[in-house]
Amino acid sequence: MTATSKYLSGAHEAHDSHHEEDPKQYLMYDPKPRGEMNAMVMESMHTTSWKFWVVLGVLAFLVVTCFFFAWGYMIDEGLYVGGVMRPAYWGVFLVNTVFWIGISHAGTFISAILRVFKAEFRRPFTRAAELMTTFGLIQAGASIFMHMGRVWLSYWMFPIPNARQLWPNFHSPLMWDLLAISTYVLGSTMYLFLPLIPDLAMARDRSTGWRKTFYKILALGFRGTEGEWRHLTVAMNFFAFAIIPVMFSVHTIVSWDFAMAMRPGWSSSVFGPYFVLGALHSGMGAVAMVLFVMRATMKHMDYFIRKEHFDALGKLMLMVTFAYTYFFFNDYIVQWYGGDKATDNLLHWLEEGPMAWMFIQFVFFNIVIPPLLLWSKKVRETPWLLALIGLMINVGMYWERYLIIPVMLTINRMPFTWKLFQPRIEVFLTIGTFSMFLLFYMIVSRLIPLIPVWEVQEGQMTHSLRKVGKAKLPTISEFE
Amino acid sequence: MSEATLLAVFEDLDPAANAIEKLHELGVGDENINVISGVPVAHKILGRPHPWTNVSKLSMGGAAAGFLFGIFLNFGTPNLYDIHVGGQFITPIPPGAIVTFEMTMLFALLATFLGVFLDSYFPNYRPLEYVDEVSDGKIAVFFRVSEGDAKKFTDAMNTLGAESVKPAEARQL
Numbered sequence: 001m002t003a004t005s006k007y008l009s010g011a012h013e014a015h016d017s018h019h020e021e022d023p024k025q026y027l028m029y030d031p032k033p034r035g036e037m038n039a040m041v042m043e044s045m046h047t048t049s050w051k052f053w054v055v056l057g058v059l060a061f062l063v064v065t066c067f068f069f070a071w072g073y074m075i076d077e078g079l080y081v082g083g084v085m086r087p088a089y090w091g092v093f094l095v096n097t098v099f100w101i102g103i104s105h106a107g108t109f110i111s112a113i114l115r116v117f118k119a120e121f122r123r124p125f126t127r128a129a130e131l132m133t134t135f136g137l138i139q140a141g142a143s144i145f146m147h148m149g150r151v152w153l154s155y156w157m158f159p160i161p162n163a164r165q166l167w168p169n170f171h172s173p174l175m176w177d178l179l180a181i182s183t184y185v186l187g188s189t190m191y192l193f194l195p196l197i198p199d200l201a202m203a204r205d206r207s208t209g210w211r212k213t214f215y216k217i218l219a220l221g222f223r224g225t226e227g228e229w230r231h232l233t234v235a236m237n238f239f240a241f242a243i244i245p246v247m248f249s250v251h252t253i254v255s256w257d258f259a260m261a262m263r264p265g266w267s268s269s270v271f272g273p274y275f276v277l278g279a280l281h282s283g284m285g286a287v288a289m290v291l292f293v294m295r296a297t298m299k300h301m302d303y304f305i306r307k308e309h310f311d312a313l314g315k316l317m318l319m320v321t322f323a324y325t326y327f328f329f330n331d332y333i334v335q336w337y338g339g340d341k342a343t344d345n346l347l348h349w350l351e352e353g354p355m356a357w358m359f360i361q362f363v364f365f366n367i368v369i370p371p372l373l374l375w376s377k378k379v380r381e382t383p384w385l386l387a388l389i390g391l392m393i394n395v396g397m398y399w400e401r402y403l404i405i406p407v408m409l410t411i412n413r414m415p416f417t418w419k420l421f422q423p424r425i426e427v428f429l430t431i432g433t434f435s436m437f438l439l440f441y442m443i444v445s446r447l448i449p450l451i452p453v454w455e456v457q458e459g460q461m462t463h464s465l466r467k468v469g470k471a472k473l474p475t476i477s478e479f480e
Numbered sequence: 481m482s483e484a485t486l487l488a489v490f491e492d493l494d495p496a497a498n499a500i501e502k503l504h505e506l507g508v509g510d511e512n513i514n515v516i517s518g519v520p521v522a523h524k525i526l527g528r529p530h531p532w533t534n535v536s537k538l539s540m541g542g543a544a545a546g547f548l549f550g551i552f553l554n555f556g557t558p559n560l561y562d563i564h565v566g567g568q569f570i571t572p573i574p575p576g577a578i579v580t581f582e583m584t585m586l587f588a589l590l591a592t593f594l595g596v597f598l599d600s601y602f603p604n605y606r607p608l609e610y611v612d613e614v615s616d617g618k619i620a621v622f623f624r625v626s627e628g629d630a631k632k633f634t635d636a637m638n639t640l641g642a643e644s645v646k647p648a649e650a651r652q653l
Contacts, residue, residue: 033616033617034518034615034616034617035616035617038615038616159553159557161560165561166561167557167558167560167561167563169563169565170553170554170558170575170576170579171563171565171568171572171575172565175579176575176578176579176582179578179579179582179583179586180578180582182586183582183583183585183586183589186586186589186590187585187586187589190589190590190592190593191589193593194593194596198518198615201615201653202518202615204653205612205615206612206615216605216653217603219653220597220600220602220603220604221601221602221603221604221605221606221608221653222600222602223516223608223610223614223653224516224517224518224614224615225514225515225516226514226515226517226521226523226528226531227531227532227533227599227600228600229517229519229520229521229531230520230531230532230533231533231535231595231596231599231600232520232596232600233520234533234535234536235535235539235592235593235595235596238535238536238539238588238592239589239592242539242585242588242589242592243589245581245585246582246585246589249578249581249582249585253578454518454519457518457519457617458519458520461519
């Protein structure tokens with residue numbers, strides 16, 4: 001009897017301890033004085049180890065050789081040094097463009113949509129995500145210019161009155177791309193900068209030497225008066241609402257580059273939302289990787305980025321995976337049943353042809369594995385595991401874009417033109433864009449506060465524990 | 481009588497709100513009070529009037545200008561250089577809607593961004609009244625009073641829990 005009661009009592013305790021969570025494990029309920037948080041963020045910016053410089057040096061070398069030198073060589077020699085030729089006249093450069101635009105979507109999604117819905121877990125990592133948007137778009141833009149070949153003639157795309165009797169064709173999805181991507185680059189950069197101003201002012205107050213001058217210029221004389229905060233918050237709210245449709249429009253327009261053509265695999269009315277979901281899928285995975293690296297390599301980041309954030313991100317990834325799977329299957333099944341001979345050929349090629357390994361990896365990495373793992377809270381709360389899933393998703397999404405662009409161009413309605421696409425200098429230029437993205441991120445992580453301290457403090461001020469009966473319940477109040 | 485601007489620094493919002501209420505009681509109008517904080521604090525928390533802003537009006541103005549520019553790009557300029565595509569009209573509406581949407585959003589976002597600069601007088605690198613503690617989470621209340629009353633106000637602020645009360649000085653940030 002005693003043993004039974006002990007056993008039952010033990011079980012009861014275990015049950016209680018499982019359900020009674022310490023609110024302090026959540027950033028919003030574990031406040032620190034603002035001065036201390038400022039000091040932590042400043043220290044994380046100032047602390048670098050020899051490993052940091054080694055990685056930075058390697059990346060800088062890769063950027064110089066694989067990006068600038070390889071691109072210069074291609075400009076000097078001509079586009080023939082790449083693998084682009086009939087029938088795959090769109091190759092890896094456009095794969096990279098679509099990939100990087102996809103990566104850029106998560107920044108806006110996390111920052112803007114979660115701000116609109118007042119999701120509190122967003123606070124510490126919005127900036128890290130927004131930076132991904134800006135740097136991703138830089139790589140996307142560079143990839144378009146690489147694809148252009150004669151990059152010095154890029155101004156022909158702009159509507160500049162001229163004597164050449166040339167005018168941009170606004171009926172073309174490529175022209176919509178230019179307008180949408182330009183709007184998104186400018187919009188997301190401004191959206192990155194506005195909430196950064198108060199943190200730059202904080203850094204200005206705590207710096208000396210060249211850093212002081214740097215922050216002083218960028219902080220624009222911000223003091224935190226009632227008026228300044230009002231103008232800033234109104235603008236940030238407007239940006240949060242306005243940038244969402246722009247974000248959706250960008251990847252939808254990118255999808256139309258393909259969907260507007262009557263080509264097997266491309267001509268699909270669900271390509272717009274399918275691309276947007278694909279972008280969010282890869283972007284979320286990239287955010288998971290960035291947060292893992294930030295937490296693992298930067299000082300004090302374990303205070304700001306916690307298991308709860310990985311858990312929330314994991315849930316978002318799971319949701320996006322389901323939505324992405326739905327659109328993928330929708331697109332696939334209609335083509336599968338369509339009965340079009342050329343489409344049948346393409347699907348057989350994907351499933352059994354020389355690129356089948358890529359297709360299978362894509363399906364497993366993006367559709368099969370994430371939902372199998374992400375349902376588990378334990379997996380979601382394990383940073384390295386979530387980052388690994390993010391990496392898999394991104395590898396899979398890169399393959400998906402590769403299959404959509406050069407492979408689907410190859411398997412067309414004219415079998416006598418079928419010739420497997422072989423990337424050449426594109427491989428180096430791809431390494432170059434990835435290196436540049438990482439290099440920018442590493443440099444900026446030591447120049448600007450990656451944690452929006454004022455937003456974290458604002459969140460902590462609005463959260464409190466209220467005693468109800470015997471329990472302390474988390475409560476949130478509205479400051480606005 | 482000449483005026484002095486005093487600066488009272490508070491640890492938290494509650495004493496700062498009480499101090500502002502006291503200033504009102506002592507006859508200092510809202511136009512002579514300014515509050516600086518490290519986080520956005522709603523005006524009602526401190527008992528202050530709603531701060532004005534033109535940012536939203538500028539956003540709407542930008543959107544309207546962008547819309548008109550988009551219309552001009554789509555339906556005005558193609559007539560300068562005729563491009564006939566697949567039997568479409570020179571100025572078809574569906575592609576025009578896309579270009580007009582992008583231009584509307586671009587101009588709206590640019591106007592919002594510039595609105596912050598205009599309304600906040602950014603960039604401003606002149607000497608300004610400021611204390612570094614603000615970015616450490618403290619609340620600074622600036623108020624203008626006659627020099628003769630400075631002592632009375634300093635005592636009142638100290639009684640209400642001010643960490644320090646001193647004449648405000650403009651300095652290079």
